[in-house]
Amino acid sequence: MSADSLTALATDNAHLASTAAQQAYRDYDKPGIDRVRTFYRNNHQHQTYAFVQQKKAHWLQFQQRSMTPWEGLDFLNTLVDESDPDTELPQIMHLLQTAEAIRADGHPDWFVLTGFIHDLGKVLCLFGEPQWAVVGDTFPVGCRPSDKIVYPEFFALSPDAQDARYNTDYGVYSPHCGLDAVHMSWGHDEYLYHLLKPYLPEPALYMVRYHSFYAWHREGQYQHLSNAHDEALKPWVQKFNPYDLYSKNPKPPSLAALKPYYEDLMAKYLPAQLQF
Numbered sequence: 001m002s003a004d005s006l007t008a009l010a011t012d013n014a015h016l017a018s019t020a021a022q023q024a025y026r027d028y029d030k031p032g033i034d035r036v037r038t039f040y041r042n043n044h045q046h047q048t049y050a051f052v053q054q055k056k057a058h059w060l061q062f063q064q065r066s067m068t069p070w071e072g073l074d075f076l077n078t079l080v081d082e083s084d085p086d087t088e089l090p091q092i093m094h095l096l097q098t099a100e101a102i103r104a105d106g107h108p109d110w111f112v113l114t115g116f117i118h119d120l121g122k123v124l125c126l127f128g129e130p131q132w133a134v135v136g137d138t139f140p141v142g143c144r145p146s147d148k149i150v151y152p153e154f155f156a157l158s159p160d161a162q163d164a165r166y167n168t169d170y171g172v173y174s175p176h177c178g179l180d181a182v183h184m185s186w187g188h189d190e191y192l193y194h195l196l197k198p199y200l201p202e203p204a205l206y207m208v209r210y211h212s213f214y215a216w217h218r219e220g221q222y223q224h225l226s227n228a229h230d231e232a233l234k235p236w237v238q239k240f241n242p243y244d245l246y247s248k249n250p251k252p253p254s255l256a257a258l259k260p261y262y263e264d265l266m267a268k269y270l271p272a273q274l275q276f
């Protein structure tokens with residue numbers, strides 16, 4: 001797929017994408033998809049409002065260990081994302097392909113860097129978190145889930161579905177309170193956002209924080225909670241999305257050849273050691 005068509009796709013509703021190649025992505029009905037169903041059953045059942053508060057209190061202290069960005073990326077090579085029906089490639093190859101596609105379109109270097117590290121938060125798996133608490137599509141907790149979220153039927157298994165505090169459209173929130181005040185299901189997006197907050201420009205932070213929030217950036221849900229600032233930044237998240245999705249190509253670029261460029265890029269924006 002050409003770089004131009006990647007950019008054009010950013011403004012499309014990808015569910016309505018017309019080509020066979022596009023339809024092949026995020027196709028949860030492919031054969032062998034049971035692990036994805038199981039993944040989302042666990043995710044929707046256990047990602048409650050209380051669970052998210054507990055995870056934030058724990059992980060956002062960043063008391064695990066200090067690692068260079070590369071050490072974090074090296075770990076990701078050992079991880080296979082159960083929630084992703086599209087690729088069996090090592091994570092670092094997904095990151096490299098995402099970043100290279102962004103770079104090929106001439107975007108700013110911070111955008112390229114964002115592509116290269118956007119899944120670094122998956123190191124939570126290294127610290128023992130189950131994958132259903134790290135990866136997959138994210139959604140607000142503390143209010144009724146949208147039926148546009150993948151496998152919405154599994155939300156009936158969540159105790160929050162029976163809790164009057166959490167099972168209305170607004171739940172614990174007020175109209176247009178802004179996404180910063182909304183607690184998202186716990187995962188690599190929210191974790192990495194907090195880790196990178198001091199270092200990257202705001203559009204990059206929105207891409208990191210909401211790249212798995214498909215119900216918002218693709219389906220147009222949750223606009224009763226977002227505010228004007230969120231909606232103004234949403235196009236950046238949408239611009240990022242096709243690079244994340246459609247740059248998955250079974251033919252990997254050369255990590256060795258590209259490593260010096262990405263080392264320089266990380267040195268420009270990130271500290272030598274990141275506190276995870």
Ligand SMILES: [Fe+2]
Nearest residue numbers: 118119211212
């Ligand atoms: Fe991700």
Ligand SMILES: [Fe+2]
Nearest residue numbers: 094118119244
């Ligand atoms: Fe990704």
